[in-house]
Amino acid sequence: SQQGEEDPQALSIQEGENATMNCSYKTSINNLQWYRQNSGRGLVHLILIRSNEREKHSGRLRVTLDTSKKSSSLLITASRAADTASYFCATENYGNNRLAFGKGNQVVVIP
Amino acid sequence: EAGVTQFPSHSVIEKGQTVTLRCDPISGHDNLYWYRRVMGKEIKFLLHFVKESKQDESGMPNNRFLAERTGGTYSTLKVQPAELEDSGVYFCASSPGAYNSPLHFGNGTRLTVT
Numbered sequence: 269s270q271q272g273e274e275d276p277q278a279l280s281i282q283e284g285e286n287a288t289m290n291c292s293y294k295t296s297i298n299n300l301q302w303y304r305q306n307s308g309r310g311l312v313h314l315i316l317i318r319s320n321e322r323e324k325h326s327g328r329l330r331v332t333l334d335t336s337k338k339s340s341s342l343l344i345t346a347s348r349a350a351d352t353a354s355y356f357c358a359t360e361n362y363g364n365n366r367l368a369f370g371k372g373n374q375v376v377v378i379p
Numbered sequence: 380e381a382g383v384t385q386f387p388s389h390s391v392i393e394k395g396q397t398v399t400l401r402c403d404p405i406s407g408h409d410n411l412y413w414y415r416r417v418m419g420k421e422i423k424f425l426l427h428f429v430k431e432s433k434q435d436e437s438g439m440p441n442n443r444f445l446a447e448r449t450g451g452t453y454s455t456l457k458v459q460p461a462e463l464e465d466s467g468v469y470f471c472a473s474s475p476g477a478y479n480s481p482l483h484f485g486n487g488t489r490l491t492v493t
Binding site: 299309313358365 | 414420421422423427435437470472477478479481483485
């Protein structure tokens with residue numbers, strides 16, 4: 269089974285700055301999703317991008333998908349202290365809808 | 380609407396004991412999933428229910444794990460007997476559809492086997 273792999277693993281930024289995370293995967297996908305997890309809580313869905321889409325926006329979030337490079341990026345613009353969390357990418361394969369998660373990025377936004 | 384709820388939030392048991400985790404999905408969500416995160420590892424798929432039927436249980440680690448979803452509502456995941464390597468956080472998620480459908484996760488059950 270494939271895995272999403274995020275890069276970098278940990279990111280510390282100042283409030284107001286942008287945060288960018290990358291994710292790579294290995295096989296063909298149906299879609300790629302990004303989730304956020306605050307400490308001790310469940311994962312919260314942020315955005316889903318289908319394999320035939322290249323870019324998607326949701327509020328301060330921007331996700332890109334490059335299927336030729338099997339990679340995706342998540343950009344958080346104008347970060348806030350409340351954005352401090354772990355961020356996971358997950359891929360859904362064709363033929364099944366098991367999500368394959370990466371290890372996650374820990375993002376710390378310093379007020 | 381109420382979110383996905385899991386019970387208990389924490390469980391500490393001894394090796395060889397039995398533990399049952401419960402998940403209440405969002406009302407009306409036919410699809411229910413169990414995932415697990417072992418310390419330091421990725422979140423891994425365990426199984427997928429569509430209503431009361433097991434659609435995919437390829438991620439279940441071994442026959443010490445038994446999942447049920449009676450009547451297509453709540454689900455239970457029983458570990459019997461528990462082993463040390465079963466420690467981790469068990470997440471339940473639900474969705475109204477299957478493909479291209481975001482998952483709604485519960486807060487998880489942290490299981491510690493000593």
